[in-house]
Amino acid sequence: MRHLLNVLNSVRASTARRWRGSMTRTGRVQPAEPLRLFDCEGDAACRLVREALTELDLDAIILPCPDGGHRYANELENLSGSRTPPFLIDLDTDREAQGAEAILTYLFEHYADRPVPAALTASSANLAQSARASRIRGNAGRTVRRSQPARQLLTLYSFESSPYSRPVRERLCELELGYRLINLGKQQLADVGPAKLHLTLKPYRPLPGTKRAAFFARHGNVQVPYLEDPNTDTALFESADILAYLDRAYGG
Ligand SMILES: N[C@@H](CCC(=O)N[C@@H](CS)C(=O)NCC(=O)O)C(=O)O
Structure with missing residues (x-):
């Protein structure tokens, strides 16, 4: 029952952002080296970037930087001079971009050859909707929890607006577990x-x-969500089971 309420609340969050990050294009060739995104799931600006990744059908390695976290935030500070995500690295083109506006401009220019659509820009209206989505979620996926590190990256199949996948991404972020995000937008x-x-x-x-x-x-x-964890040879469907697994395997 508690999980069902969590998913229904996640539906409200997706509605607050008008279900951006649902539909995607076909025919996208992934970069040879996956994009690397320093991200905080509960952050309004980071959400806009992840919506764009889904809509452009781009996968990425997500390096979670929740408030109070250090596992990837230290690396982020060394690279960018700031501990605040989002920060994107494209190893294919040797380009880096800091902040939602720069990242969105880069992604659409380079991977879609067009300007950022109005509904995805880092405008104050979109940021306000995104902040509202975070508030609806009670700022889940925003603050670090005690956790054990994972030796290898996990893999999560998801798409940004997926109400069932969001709680899993929130938990991965809070536990500072890096993962390959495979976007399966519609x-x-x-x-x-x-x-x-x-x-x-x-x-x-x-x-x-x-x-x-x-x-x-x-x-x-x-x-989706579907999680693969090479550290324990585990592969799981079902959001409630994945949450329980993450807490059991990595919760501090
Ligand atoms: N009981 C499953 C439900 C998962 C589910 O229905 N996910 C939706 C996305 S939110 C889905 O996979 N839809 C089919 C699709 O995207 O093709 C869970 O809790 O993980």
Whole structure:
């Protein structure tokens, strides 16, 4: 029951940001080296960057920098002179960008060849909506919790507005666990809906040649969140089970 309320509250947060970070393009070629994003899940500016990553169908290594954290924040300070995310590194182009506005401009220029769409810019209206989403979430994913470090990065399949995935990303951030974020944004009407009720009358099929299609070939459906942890050889569906696992394996 508590988890259901958490997910319903997460739906409200996605609604506050008008469900940006849901739909994505097809045909994106990922950079050879994944983007690296110093991020704080509960931060308004960072949310805008993650929405853009979903909509551009870009994956990234997420290096969580919650308030009071040190595991990645020290590296962030060395690189950027500040402990405040977001900060993006693109090893493919040797470019770095600090702050949502610079990052969004870079991502859209380089990966989409167009200006940032109005609904995703770091405008005061979008930042205010995003801050509202964080408040709705009670600022979850904002402040560090005691945790044990992980030797290797975890992998999370998600997309930004996913109400079930958000609590998992919040916990990964609070526990300062770095992870490969694989974005499985929606690319057609049939992708819409919960995993057990895709919006189609025919058997569900993702668009061919996409990351969704690769996921479908492995698992027989598309459902996020899905977590892989190479440190313990664990792979899990179900947001409640993933949260319990993270607390058990890494909670301090
Ligand atoms: N009971 C699952 C529900 C997961 C779920 O339905 N996730 C949605 C996204 S929020 C999904 O995978 N939808 C299907 C899709 O995106 O193709 C959980 O708690 O993780």
